[in-house]
Amino acid sequence: MTHTETNQRRQWLIRTGRYAILGGLSVLSLNLIDRALRGGCVRLESPCQSCELFKACELSKAAEARQATTEGNPS
Numbered sequence: 001m002t003h004t005e006t007n008q009r010r011q012w013l014i015r016t017g018r019y020a021i022l023g024g025l026s027v028l029s030l031n032l033i034d035r036a037l038r039g040g041c042v043r044l045e046s047p048c049q050s051c052e053l054f055k056a057c058e059l060s061k062a063a064e065a066r067q068a069t070t071e072g073n074p075s
């Protein structure tokens with residue numbers, strides 16, 4: 001293997017590593033943006049009452065659902 005081939009291989013590895021890091025950062029960023037847009041809610045499309053986190057959830061959507069449930073069933 002010549003010095004030029006070794007140098008080309010090294011450059012290819014550096015480029016590949018750079019793109020892998022860039023891809024990882026992109027996925028992480030999209031994940032953080034998605035989480036921020038959902039406000040921490042894991043099931044944005046379904047009603048809170050069917051969510052497994054409903055009892056312990058402190059998000060405003062869950063609080064509103066609890067309040068609606070309480071107002072609907074006065075006891």
Ligand code: SF4
Pocket residue numbers: 040041042043044046047048049051052053054055057058059060061062
């Ligand atoms: S209980 Fe909380 S996490 Fe579950 S759907 Fe409602 S707001 Fe989202």
